Amino acid sequence: MNGESALRHPLVTRYLTELESLLGGLHPAERAEVLTGVGEHLEESLAGSGGSDVAVRSALDELGPATAVADAAYDGRGQVVRPAAPPAAPVTPRVRVVPATSRSWVPPLVVVFLTLSLFLSAGVLFSTLEGTGYVELLVTAVLPSFPFWVPALVLTLVSALWTGGEKVLLVALLPGFTVGVPFLVDLLPFGSDPVVGLTVFALAVVAAFAVLVVMTRRAAHRADVLVG
Amino acid sequence: MCRMVPGHEHILSHLRRGALEYCVLALLVDHERYGLELARELTHQEVLMSSEGTLYPLLARLRRAGWVSTRWSESTEGPPRRYYAITTAGKDVLARFVPTWVGFRDAVDGVVRVGGGAA
Numbered sequence: 001m002n003g004e005s006a007l008r009h010p011l012v013t014r015y016l017t018e019l020e021s022l023l024g025g026l027h028p029a030e031r032a033e034v035l036t037g038v039g040e041h042l043e044e045s046l047a048g049s050g051g052s053d054v055a056v057r058s059a060l061d062e063l064g065p066a067t068a069v070a071d072a073a074y075d076g077r078g079q080v081v082r083p084a085a086p087p088a089a090p091v092t093p094r095v096r097v098v099p100a101t102s103r104s105w106v107p108p109l110v111v112v113f114l115t116l117s118l119f120l121s122a123g124v125l126f127s128t129l130e131g132t133g134y135v136e137l138l139v140t141a142v143l144p145s146f147p148f149w150v151p152a153l154v155l156t157l158v159s160a161l162w163t164g165g166e167k168v169l170l171v172a173l174l175p176g177f178t179v180g181v182p183f184l185v186d187l188l189p190f191g192s193d194p195v196v197g198l199t200v201f202a203l204a205v206v207a208a209f210a211v212l213v214v215m216t217r218r219a220a221h222r223a224d225v226l227v228g
Numbered sequence: 229m230c231r232m233v234p235g236h237e238h239i240l241s242h243l244r245r246g247a248l249e250y251c252v253l254a255l256l257v258d259h260e261r262y263g264l265e266l267a268r269e270l271t272h273q274e275v276l277m278s279s280e281g282t283l284y285p286l287l288a289r290l291r292r293a294g295w296v297s298t299r300w301s302e303s304t305e306g307p308p309r310r311y312y313a314i315t316t317a318g319k320d321v322l323a324r325f326v327p328t329w330v331g332f333r334d335a336v337d338g339v340v341r342v343g344g345g346a347a
Contacts, residue, residue: 039283064279073285
């Protein structure tokens with residue numbers, strides 16, 4: 001069980017729900033920020049733990065009682081009314097101030113745009129004459145997908161939902177695919193055989209989509225953690 | 229009638245209130261750290277902090293005050309994580325805290341010793 005799915009363990013859910021309720025007297029943005037920090041802490045401490053009850057209990061013990069965390073949050077605030085009763089049903093945290101580029105619509109939009117870009121480039125790749133240089137190929141294949149590729153790039157680079165390395169991967173995806181496929185085909189023996197070419201192409205498509213899916217899921221999870 | 233005498237934890241929690249924020253800033257001065265790392269360091273001897281979770285409201289306050297910033301980054305040990313870093317304003321505040329603290333600590337030490345209490 002990785003850290004992300006550890007957050008769905010019933011003991012963890014119960015803890016976070018109780019904490020959310022205790023933090024009810026706080027400004028929603030602050031409440032969400034504390035919950036996010038604690039959630040990420042648990043993800044990290046339970047990563048690679050196998051998600052056993054023992055591991056979860058141990059992690060929650062180290063975290064300390066939810067009441068202690070809430071006390072720390074209310075420290076120095078004087079007369080804040082703090083709720084006492086436990087909640088009825090789990091409510092996900094809401095944040096008022098999340099940057100637009102970190103919202104949950106960003107990952108799907110980027111994946112759709114990059115997919116369209118890949119399709120358009122693939123189309124050009126198919127119809128390109130042999131003997132075209134790589135640079136010329138790159139330009140003619142990437143150009144038609146500009147209306148989708150450029151916004152996807154900008155959004156990816158600006159968004160806080162991907163790390164630096166992930167952004168590099170997403171940016172390199174289209175050019176890598178466009179140049180990589182013909183390069184591999186040229187490199188392989190029997191490369192001029194259409195079957196070989198098609199196989200390389202198909203494998204590259206699968207690889208590109210695998211990367212897209214993994215990156216999108218990571219970003220979607222981070223967006224979820226921010227907005228609930 | 230019985231009188232409430234503050235216990236060890238109670239006294240400690242009051243003392244922490246004055247200094248813990250600056251301890252967090254001090255831990256970030258040399259390099260950024262992620263949440264779990266900070267929490268483990270601070271709870272190591274259980275004096276500065278007794279439970280890891282109390283770090284997060286503190287970090288939220290520090291971030292809102294503009295003394296700490298956060299960013300996502302890859303890690304060599306697993307999935308990417310959120311790192312906390314000290315800002316310029318945070319460094320300024322820490323620089324002002326340190327001499328103030330030293331003076332305060334010395335003054336308390338001096339008085340407590342003179343009073344004959346265990347030091």
